[in-house]
Amino acid sequence: MDSDSDSGGSYISATPPRHSSPPPPPPHHSPPSRKPQHPSPPSPRSNTLFSTKCKPKSKTKIPNTSRPILRPKPKKHSFKPDPIAVQPDPFPEPVPSVRPVSLQDLPFRLINPCGFDQCESETRPAKCLAVLKFGSFSKKNVACLNFEATEEEKNKDFGSAPSGSEKAKSSLESGENGKDGCFGGSGSKIEVEAGKAAGCAENVVRPVKKHPNLISSGDFVQPVKKAKCSNEGNFVRLNINGYGRSKFSYKSKNRNFKSSRRRNKNWNVRGNDSKEEGEFVEEEGLVFEKKGEKGSEKIRGEFEMLVEEAVLNVRNEVSDENLVKLLKLTHGFDEFRDGQLEAIKMVLDGKSTMLVLPTGAGKSLCYQLASMVLPGITLVVSPLVALMIDQLKQLPPVIPGGLISSSQTREETEETLRLLQEGALKVLFVSPERFLSNEFISIFSAGTLVSLAVIDEAHCISEWSHNFRPSYMRLRASLLCDCLNVKSILAMTATATKKTLLDVMNALDIPPANLIQAAQLRDNFKLSVSISENRMKHLMTLIRSSPYKEITSIIVYCKYKYETDTISKFLADGNIKAKSYHSGLTAKERSRTQELFCSNKIRVVVATVAFGMGLDKSDVGAVIHYSLPESLEEYVQEIGRAGRDGRLSFCHLLFDDTTYYKLRSLMYSDGLDEYAVNKFLRQVFSSDEFAGKVCSLPKESLSRKFDMKEEVMLTILTRLELGEVRYLHLLPEMNITCCLNFYKTPPAVLASKDVFVAAIMKKSVTKDGHYVFDIPTVASSMHVQVMDLTNQLQYLKLKGEVTYELKDPAYCYTILNSPKDICSLTEDLTKWLLEVESCKVKKLDAMYNAAVFAVKECDKMLGCNDCTPFLQKKILEYFTADDGNEIPNKMGQSSPFLRSDIKVFLQSNNHAKFTPRAIARIMHGIASPAFPSAIWSRTHFWGRYTQIEFKAVMDAAKAELLNIVGKDVI
Numbered sequence: 001m002d003s004d005s006d007s008g009g010s011y012i013s014a015t016p017p018r019h020s021s022p023p024p025p026p027p028h029h030s031p032p033s034r035k036p037q038h039p040s041p042p043s044p045r046s047n048t049l050f051s052t053k054c055k056p057k058s059k060t061k062i063p064n065t066s067r068p069i070l071r072p073k074p075k076k077h078s079f080k081p082d083p084i085a086v087q088p089d090p091f092p093e094p095v096p097s098v099r100p101v102s103l104q105d106l107p108f109r110l111i112n113p114c115g116f117d118q119c120e121s122e123t124r125p126a127k128c129l130a131v132l133k134f135g136s137f138s139k140k141n142v143a144c145l146n147f148e149a150t151e152e153e154k155n156k157d158f159g160s161a162p163s164g165s166e167k168a169k170s171s172l173e174s175g176e177n178g179k180d181g182c183f184g185g186s187g188s189k190i191e192v193e194a195g196k197a198a199g200c201a202e203n204v205v206r207p208v209k210k211h212p213n214l215i216s217s218g219d220f221v222q223p224v225k226k227a228k229c230s231n232e233g234n235f236v237r238l239n240i241n242g243y244g245r246s247k248f249s250y251k252s253k254n255r256n257f258k259s260s261r262r263r264n265k266n267w268n269v270r271g272n273d274s275k276e277e278g279e280f281v282e283e284e285g286l287v288f289e290k291k292g293e294k295g296s297e298k299i300r301g302e303f304e305m306l307v308e309e310a311v312l313n314v315r316n317e318v319s320d321e322n323l324v325k326l327l328k329l330t331h332g333f334d335e336f337r338d339g340q341l342e343a344i345k346m347v348l349d350g351k352s353t354m355l356v357l358p359t360g361a362g363k364s365l366c367y368q369l370a371s372m373v374l375p376g377i378t379l380v381v382s383p384l385v386a387l388m389i390d391q392l393k394q395l396p397p398v399i400p401g402g403l404i405s406s407s408q409t410r411e412e413t414e415e416t417l418r419l420l421q422e423g424a425l426k427v428l429f430v431s432p433e434r435f436l437s438n439e440f441i442s443i444f445s446a447g448t449l450v451s452l453a454v455i456d457e458a459h460c461i462s463e464w465s466h467n468f469r470p471s472y473m474r475l476r477a478s479l480l481c482d483c484l485n486v487k488s489i490l491a492m493t494a495t496a497t498k499k500t501l502l503d504v505m506n507a508l509d510i511p512p513a514n515l516i517q518a519a520q521l522r523d524n525f526k527l528s529v530s531i532s533e534n535r536m537k538h539l540m541t542l543i544r545s546s547p548y549k550e551i552t553s554i555i556v557y558c559k560y561k562y563e564t565d566t567i568s569k570f571l572a573d574g575n576i577k578a579k580s581y582h583s584g585l586t587a588k589e590r591s592r593t594q595e596l597f598c599s600n601k602i603r604v605v606v607a608t609v610a611f612g613m614g615l616d617k618s619d620v621g622a623v624i625h626y627s628l629p630e631s632l633e634e635y636v637q638e639i640g641r642a643g644r645d646g647r648l649s650f651c652h653l654l655f656d657d658t659t660y661y662k663l664r665s666l667m668y669s670d671g672l673d674e675y676a677v678n679k680f681l682r683q684v685f686s687s688d689e690f691a692g693k694v695c696s697l698p699k700e701s702l703s704r705k706f707d708m709k710e711e712v713m714l715t716i717l718t719r720l721e722l723g724e725v726r727y728l729h730l731l732p733e734m735n736i737t738c739c740l741n742f743y744k745t746p747p748a749v750l751a752s753k754d755v756f757v758a759a760i761m762k763k764s765v766t767k768d769g770h771y772v773f774d775i776p777t778v779a780s781s782m783h784v785q786v787m788d789l790t791n792q793l794q795y796l797k798l799k800g801e802v803t804y805e806l807k808d809p810a811y812c813y814t815i816l817n818s819p820k821d822i823c824s825l826t827e828d829l830t831k832w833l834l835e836v837e838s839c840k841v842k843k844l845d846a847m848y849n850a851a852v853f854a855v856k857e858c859d860k861m862l863g864c865n866d867c868t869p870f871l872q873k874k875i876l877e878y879f880t881a882d883d884g885n886e887i888p889n890k891m892g893q894s895s896p897f898l899r900s901d902i903k904v905f906l907q908s909n910n911h912a913k914f915t916p917r918a919i920a921r922i923m924h925g926i927a928s929p930a931f932p933s934a935i936w937s938r939t940h941f942w943g944r945y946t947q948i949e950f951k952a953v954m955d956a957a958k959a960e961l962l963n964i965v966g967k968d969v970i
């Protein structure tokens, strides 16, 4: 593809933003010419593609994340704390933000997650855990205290091997199915103690660094200090499921014997002092390694009883006091942050809840705590595998969790499902694609109780959000409740406009009274903006001057991959330790960069949107936007990666008009006209309908044919699957063309013995000695499943009879209902796609307007460079405004030369077929599958009209095409 911009992971969207194309390379840089993939030269009357057979019919305070404190030197800060409650003050007084020294001021972090005495705590430099592989934590009951490694270990270089999380993330971005992370049995590796807790008394439990939910994939494996009793010590697991308790007991008839037995055993072993050394003592969720010292055992016993008691207390009475006690024990925090308590109480009351809290405000804690108290399982749906892995890792040790995603092997998935069925998991992370699949639903119909379904990044449900994902369409309350018997839903997001929220709450059946919302921005940001004609120079100056020069971790966000490389090199040349990060790099390179950044070995990461989701670094001190974000949601999300430790952090936005115009053009790169939608639908429903017949759409060739991006095709297909009428059922993508060679037995002889081969012979063409055939076609002709045919091919290959190669990745589906009126379906779909497109454009305009407003207001206050109140104002307005507000933009509506330029363009390219949209795209310099920039950027009209409204260019193109072909064609 021509795109140089990055997506935010496994992004699939009908909408333009993240797969948008880069600015075209200048003509002299164009790659070697390829023949344009357009149809053969048309007759004059057919010089338009846009006529179709379908004639168109006529608050609250922002949660203060752990008391903002000053970074080392920033002198005076004047950030306004509460954009909702307080009107922005144009002359903000500097807020004295020095606070008394607290634990957080120490050069290390003390944790005490399990309520041990302070001396149990340990210095915590991050990310240096030796890991020891373990079979399955359900058996070994791996759970433990989350201590981190010693300073010495921290300084070790872990090489370039990527973390499990990173690998998954990388594979996601690159569309690979990474097999390298074993996520099935979370806790399948145990982190072993890597150092002594500083200053701890002798006779205590060693801080064993193992966590049931850590899923480091072996990449972090360092010379493992073999754990002394790692798999043979005395393990204690805490029962938090409440089995056996009448009030919350899970009354499934299908509980299998094995798990019941284990549960009973759990209950029997409470107060395990009597257990012998070396024996496993199983209870849900918590494992201590026995060190053979009576004191430590006592502490363990006390702790497990405390947590269990705290859970029971909450079950008996959901009071603030009881919940705070549980919070202290399980997470080590003294109090809840804004919104958390309300959300937890609502969920425990069985009410579906919409929770809107800023990034880093602690939304995850709400379902974590609730999951301990609720019976059965809590399902968490997340959009990215990387996010799921991070969330799984962040579960406190007492909560056993698992994960199911498409990046797992079958065995890993099966292992997780086994644990699930045994009742060994409390929280299960699942991707939306897997969610509600027949296979998944069948597990729950067997009796696993789902108390709570958590939809993380819930805005992805809505096409009016900045990050709509078709796969999230399947998350409807009706489906969740009907298929999984979910008791209540918790939808969480950090960034959603009013319209998006309404949409999400409608889909999930959440009543308005159950909305818990705080300001969408934390209060520990100092925001600034500048218009810059030389952004590179500006960036360098910024990083070298105060306060940025004192900040050790900075993220610079760019739009394009090439920009990240150029800028990181530029910074490195200026003696600033910087590296680039984008999806064009190998997984290993990306992982290495993230490692270096997280261990503070580089100061700056220059990245595309591909960086940051699931980033577990709390001390990022600054985020600089080198390019204008595409929406205020994206801006808020990205600056939210700074200051997660609660300290004051600095965010600067550099922008210019040229970038804005380019971005605005890109917003139109996914849109479709009725003509293309109609053609596509006809292709989708072209097959004869018979039950189970697998239809396929080869992605690449059809993408060119319809001038439609592959992900847009998928969006339409998903809509056809999950809309009001279920027109089709999507199947996994597969390569549909097979090139077969026969080795041992001559084809005719083999065909006489094998019906599959006979069918293949009938349906294949021979090409250079290969038999080439379409797999679904052959399977259909035999009335067998595609899988049967591929299995037979595999079998013949193993016998040495054949070799074959599969190619042409395709979307596969079966038709459930053919539309009665394809024209009205076309119309509906086109309307929807155009609305989504214009929504994206509006979002960019809102972002641009906010930036311009902030600059102007600062200019009025001569010399002021603190844009915080102005941006806060705009962000607040944006997220709370009613839909339908017109957003002004600075696009031109016409140009005296436009029509004549289009005319000349059409005359000089009369060999090609154009739609008005195709012409407008070229005039705006946007590549598309049928008009790639490698070819079309050579025309001097390429990108000439980026400053004229796209629709105006389309109208002009339509008029010119009509002039050429005659009005009767329309």
Ligand SMILES: Nc1ncnc2c1ncn2[C@@H]1O[C@H](COP(=O)(O)OP(=O)(O)OP(=O)(O)O)[C@@H](O)[C@H]1O
Pocket: 066, 333, 334, 335, 336, 337, 340, 357, 358, 359, 360, 361, 362, 363, 364, 365, 493, 494, 640, 644
């Ligand atoms: N009550 C609390 N007191 C102190 N720290 C807390 C509290 N609740 C959560 N945290 C910490 O805040 C940090 C951020 O939490 P979390 O990752 O859940 O945020 P989030 O709202 O999900 O953010 P994002 O939207 O970016 O995913 C975590 O380190 C978490 O341990």
